[in-house]
Amino acid sequence: MPENRQVVIASLPTGALAESDFELQTVGVPEPGPGQVLCRTLAVSVSAGSRAGLQGSASYAGAPKTGIVMSSLAVARVERSNDPALSPGDVVTCGAGWQDWSVHPAQQCFRVEGSADPARYLGVLGTNGLTAYFGLLEVGEPKPGDTVVVSAAAGSVGHLVGQIARIQGCRVVGVAGSDEKCQRLVAELGFDAAVSHRSPDFRQEFKAACGDGIDVYFDNTGGDVLGAALFRMRNGGRIACCGVVSQYDTSKPAPGPRGVPGLLVNKRLRMQGFLVFDWAQRYGEARAQLESWLDSGELVAWQDEFEGLESAPRALVDLLAGGNVGTRIVRVSPG
Numbered sequence: 161m162p163e164n165r166q167v168v169i170a171s172l173p174t175g176a177l178a179e180s181d182f183e184l185q186t187v188g189v190p191e192p193g194p195g196q197v198l199c200r201t202l203a204v205s206v207s208a209g210s211r212a213g214l215q216g217s218a219s220y221a222g223a224p225k226t227g228i229v230m231s232s233l234a235v236a237r238v239e240r241s242n243d244p245a246l247s248p249g250d251v252v253t254c255g256a257g258w259q260d261w262s263v264h265p266a267q268q269c270f271r272v273e274g275s276a277d278p279a280r281y282l283g284v285l286g287t288n289g290l291t292a293y294f295g296l297l298e299v300g301e302p303k304p305g306d307t308v309v310v311s312a313a314a315g316s317v318g319h320l321v322g323q324i325a326r327i328q329g330c331r332v333v334g335v336a337g338s339d340e341k342c343q344r345l346v347a348e349l350g351f352d353a354a355v356s357h358r359s360p361d362f363r364q365e366f367k368a369a370c371g372d373g374i375d376v377y378f379d380n381t382g383g384d385v386l387g388a389a390l391f392r393m394r395n396g397g398r399i400a401c402c403g404v405v406s407q408y409d410t411s412k413p414a415p416g417p418r419g420v421p422g423l424l425v426n427k428r429l430r431m432q433g434f435l436v437f438d439w440a441q442r443y444g445e446a447r448a449q450l451e452s453w454l455d456s457g458e459l460v461a462w463q464d465e466f467e468g469l470e471s472a473p474r475a476l477v478d479l480l481a482g483g484n485v486g487t488r489i490v491r492v493s494p495g
Contacts, residue, residue, distance in 0.1 A: 164189045167258035167472050169214070169226045177211055177480055182230065182473040190263045195243045197266050199236035201256050205282040206232065206466075206475045206488040207316060208405045229257040230472070233287060234492075235278045241266065251278045253286065258472045260492065283487030284320060284454065284461035285447050291402060291436040292320035293446045296378055297328075299400040299434050304329030306375035309392075311357075311385045312405055314341040314462075316487040319349060321378045323459050326350050330376070333369045335385050337482040344485070349460055357385050367392065381405050387417035393429055401433040405480075462486025 163186045170183040192198045210232060214224050234256035238246050243266035246252065252269040256262040272278045283289060295317075302308055308325040312318040313334025322332045322345065334345045334354040342354035353369040355362060366388050373394035379386050382404035393399070424431060439446070453459035463486050466475040472490045479488050 162189050162261070163187070164259055164261040165469055166229050166260075167469060168229055169224075171226060172214060172224055177214065177477055179473040179477055181214075184470055189261045192240055192242050192263045195265055195267075196263050197238050197243060197246050197252075197269060198240040199234075199252065199254055199256060199262050199264060199269070200239050201260055201262065201469075201492045202235045202237060202251070202494075203279045203282060203489045203491050204232045204234045204256065204258055204469075204472065205286070206472065206479055206484075206490060207288075208403065208480060210476060211480055212404075229259050231255065231257045233282060234262075235272065235281055236262070236269075238269070243267075246271065253281050258469060258490075260469065279463070279489050279491075280461065282489050283316060283463055284450060284459070287436055288316040288487050289320055289450050289461075290439070290443060290446050292317050292324055293450060294436060294439045294442070295400045295402050295434055296321050296324050296376070298439065299432050300325075300376040300378055300398050302328045302330050302376050306330045307333065307371060307373065307394075308376040308378065309333045309335065309370060309374045309389055310378040310380070311335045311389075312337075312380035312403075313345055313351070313354060314485050315380060315405075316484070317402060318378070318380050319345070319462050319486055320459070322351050323349055324453075325376070325378075327453065327458055331371075333374075335366070335381075341485065357381075363388060373397075376400070378402060379404075383417075387419070390417055390419050390423050390429075393423070393427055395427050397427065397429050399429060399431040401431060464488050466490045468492070 166185050167182050171181050173181050238250040245266045251272045254264050254269045272281050308330045310318045310321045314336040322334050325332045332351045334351045335357050336342050339356050342356050345351040345354040355365045355369050370392045374392045375397050377389040377399045379401050380403045469492045
């Protein structure tokens with residue numbers, strides 16, 4: 161009889177997240193009810209947004225609590241179905257979280273179509289790619305010739321934002337956490353410039369990279385990088401606020417950057433937060449365009465991987481320390 165391994169939240173962190181905040185437990189495999197499907201997890205996503213949920217700063221994730229399976233999007237295979245919409249063997253995305261087996265209403269599972277690697281639906285064809293696509297194009301509204309700056313530029317969303325901006329005819333500047341990441345952004349993804357926020361000369365290097373100013377800033381980090389970008393914005397610039405990763409892994413988030421709202425008024429800036437769910441009715445359109453760019457080679461999807469469900473806590477802690485390049489996933493079982 162198969163068992164269901166689960167990674168549950170053992171304690172809510174009061175400072176930086178630690179692997180000891182999770183524990184691995186084994187329970188029975190759940191039974192699907194009417195209209196439900198039993199899914200076996202193939203891979204799960206690991207994202208900084210998960211840490212925001214533990215902090216209680218992601219309202220869509222609900223109040224943080226212990227003793228529950230760590231939430232995440234997963235790619236899974238349907239093993240049993242009590243709904244004609246899905247059949248055993250179908251591969252779907254679902255909110256399985258960090259566990260081997262899960263039960264879901266069939267209507268809450270979305271069949272994966274036509275991808276050589278279903279795990280791409282956790283990255284470029286999933287939430288990360290959709291966030292990059294709509295956040296940049298709908299909120300940032302880039303125009304050919306604009307200078308677009310993206311923070312956490314080597315991360316799961318940022319590396320896609322920069323490439324989409326380049327496809328739109330923009331000059332692209334990335335901010336990342338190491339010289340190696342910056343070099344890869346330029347050499348492999350076609351960024352025009354990239355600057356490490358850990359450089360002792362960051363502000364001077366950032367100013368030089370931005371030239372005569374920033375038209376669109378895609379913010380994944382908040383903190384000092386947002387502060388630096390605000391002072392480099394051109395009149396009428398747009399700031400798309402996607403995440404605040406610099407403030408997630410702490411119990412004492414820093415205050416917002418200085419200059420707000422004065423800079424917004426004087427430079428006539430638009431600073432807008434968004435959630436990808438705002439465009440749920442247009443996901444098909446976005447995926448079709450992203451796949452077209454992938455097929456043509458205009459878009460490259462970075463993905464790094466850990467093996468085994470038990471490695472998920474380590475994968476998240478390492479990601480929060482800046483260890484990932486592109487989308488991070490954990491392979492749970494063979495396809």
